[in-house]
Amino acid sequence: MKYTVKSTALSAVTGNVIVGVFEEGKLSLAAQTLDQLSQGAISQLIRTGDIKGKQGEMVTLRLPNANLERVFVVGCGKQGVLNVRQYKQLIKNTIQAVKATNAEQVYNFLTEVQISDRDLYWNIRFAVESVAESFYQFDHFKSKKSDQHSALQEMVFVVDSAQQTEAETAVQQGQAIGLGVRCAKDVANCPPNVCNPAYLAEQAKKLIEKSPHFKVSVLGEKEMAELGMNAYLAVSQGSQNEAQLSIIEYRNHPNPQAKPIVLVGKGLTFDAGGISLKPAASMDEMKYDMGGAASVYGVMNALAELGLPLNVIGVLAGCENLPDGNAYRPGDILTTMSGLTVEVLNTDAEGRLVLCDTLTYVERFDPELVIDVATLTGACVVALGQHNSGLMSPSDALANQLLSAAKHSADNAWRLPLGEEYQEQLKSRFADFANVGGRDGGAITAGVFLSNFTKKYEWAHLDIAGTAWLQGANKGATGRPVSLLTQFLIDQVK
Numbered sequence: 091m092k093y094t095v096k097s098t099a100l101s102a103v104t105g106n107v108i109v110g111v112f113e114e115g116k117l118s119l120a121a122q123t124l125d126q127l128s129q130g131a132i133s134q135l136i137r138t139g140d141i142k143g144k145q146g147e148m149v150t151l152r153l154p155n156a157n158l159e160r161v162f163v164v165g166c167g168k169q170g171v172l173n174v175r176q177y178k179q180l181i182k183n184t185i186q187a188v189k190a191t192n193a194e195q196v197y198n199f200l201t202e203v204q205i206s207d208r209d210l211y212w213n214i215r216f217a218v219e220s221v222a223e224s225f226y227q228f229d230h231f232k233s234k235k236s237d238q239h240s241a242l243q244e245m246v247f248v249v250d251s252a253q254q255t256e257a258e259t260a261v262q263q264g265q266a267i268g269l270g271v272r273c274a275k276d277v278a279n280c281p282p283n284v285c286n287p288a289y290l291a292e293q294a295k296k297l298i299e300k301s302p303h304f305k306v307s308v309l310g311e312k313e314m315a316e317l318g319m320n321a322y323l324a325v326s327q328g329s330q331n332e333a334q335l336s337i338i339e340y341r342n343h344p345n346p347q348a349k350p351i352v353l354v355g356k357g358l359t360f361d362a363g364g365i366s367l368k369p370a371a372s373m374d375e376m377k378y379d380m381g382g383a384a385s386v387y388g389v390m391n392a393l394a395e396l397g398l399p400l401n402v403i404g405v406l407a408g409c410e411n412l413p414d415g416n417a418y419r420p421g422d423i424l425t426t427m428s429g430l431t432v433e434v435l436n437t438d439a440e441g442r443l444v445l446c447d448t449l450t451y452v453e454r455f456d457p458e459l460v461i462d463v464a465t466l467t468g469a470c471v472v473a474l475g476q477h478n479s480g481l482m483s484p485s486d487a488l489a490n491q492l493l494s495a496a497k498h499s500a501d502n503a504w505r506l507p508l509g510e511e512y513q514e515q516l517k518s519r520f521a522d523f524a525n526v527g528g529r530d531g532g533a534i535t536a537g538v539f540l541s542n543f544t545k546k547y548e549w550a551h552l553d554i555a556g557t558a559w560l561q562g563a564n565k566g567a568t569g570r571p572v573s574l575l576t577q578f579l580i581d582q583v584k
């Protein structure tokens with residue numbers, strides 16, 4: 091899809107246009123102009139009750155006498171009260187209708203629709219993200235590809251000439267995020283027999299073709315053993331697929347010495363639970379247990395597209411957790427890279443073991459701050475459901491920056507507490523820590539476990555167990571929290 095920004099009067103447009111009508115039959119400015127050009131075609135639609143302006147309504151008109159190919163008339167609800175979710179849905183419905191025709195280009199006049207508390211930038215940015223979303227499909231493994239291809243090639247956002255620059259920024263950033271989300275979805279949806287730790291590392295290495303600012307290196311199990319990453323290795327030892335830790339360095343800060351922002355993604359390409367085996371129902375969904383790594387990979391793609399003047403290091407902690415004669419056991423005591431010891435009480439609490447060593451490893455980059463992203467706990471899904479990622483951080487400043495990025499990008503997150511009082515639950519009779527803290531506050535005790543390994547830098551943890559993928563009929567990766575994190579990075583530049 092190509093997106094352009096123009097300041098064109100509707101009377102000068104020939105072709106396909108999208109215009110809005112609001113509740114109680116109020117016409118948008120574009121709809122008013124069109125009504126005049128078409129001897130009242132729009133007001134007639136309202137009079138006949140074909141459209142009332144309610145959200146979700148949609149009528150397609152052909153108006154040859156107004157020099158137009160087609161008019162997509164969209165119900166936009168009450169002007170100014172539309173929330174982001176409703177707006178995105180409205181764009182998706184509209185694009186669905188456009189795609190069903192053979193329109194190749196469409197002039198979008200919904201730029202005058204006001205999302206509550208948002209300006210034109212967000213109108214366009216969310217439109218671009220939503221269009222990208224509605225074009226997404228994952229049919230690499232279908233022998234018959236879906237015949238969903240549409241003629242649509244270009245969307246023109248119509249704006250006042252004074253808003254040209256703002257609109258172009260919105261298009262550019264929306265496209266970069268759309269691309270990042272797509273990259274994240276593609277690797278996450280990929281089945282675990284294909285997307286194993288080596289595959290993740292391959293995707294990481296291919297990034298160097300996308301920007302001269304990238305440098306990528308990969309650690310295998312031999313290198314990890316030399317570093318003493320024994321917790322990470324223990325998780326991997328039941329798998330035939332070698333663990334791979336990919337390090338994607340993006341260096342484009344005007345001051346090359348500037349400390350990097352480090353993003354760490356949990357990359358369990360499959361989590362069967364190990365000896366503490368998971369139940370069979372929905373176990374297939376544990377291919378998404380690399381959703382954290384997928385989102386970090388997506389963010390790095392968006393970053394390259396945006397060319398932000400920052401130093402950012404993305405780390406994909408690829409690994410597989412399986413039961414096996416050589417698998418690690420409940421009762422094992424592991425010496426982590428930090429020197430701290432962990433008693434394994436449940437081999438299904440593997441994410442924190444992979445992450446604790448990775449979080450120690452990234453100390454060598456002398457980070458400005460570290461954010462880890464992980465499908466870490468079922469408890470987080472119980473606490474927050476599917477709409478908010480769980481955010482934990484000892485730093486109010488960092489937590490607030492992330493919450494603000496989450497709110498702006500509509501990739502929501504909710505903060506959960508951390509506190510030393512929760513450390514009680516992680517006490518072990520025989521080692522420094524147990525790897526599980528019981529049922530109560532399970533998302534928090536996982537975060538608190540990690541906090542013991544992040545003392546050397548500012549740190550935040552995002553538990554995306556509920557948000558990384560959808561279940562049921564729409565099963566699939568969501569690409570979250572790519573927009574949240576990319577927004578956070580964009581905000582770092584300002």
Ligand code: BES
Nearest residue numbers: 379436438439465466467468469526555
């Ligand atoms: N990857 C899972 C967490 C998960 C479960 C994410 C369901 C999304 C949906 C993680 O490795 C895990 O198994 N966690 C355990 C921890 C428990 C043993 C303390 C869990 O949440 O049950």
Ligand code: MN
Nearest residue numbers: 361438439440
């Ligand atoms: Mn697990």
Ligand code: ZN
Nearest residue numbers: 358361379441
């Ligand atoms: Zn897991």
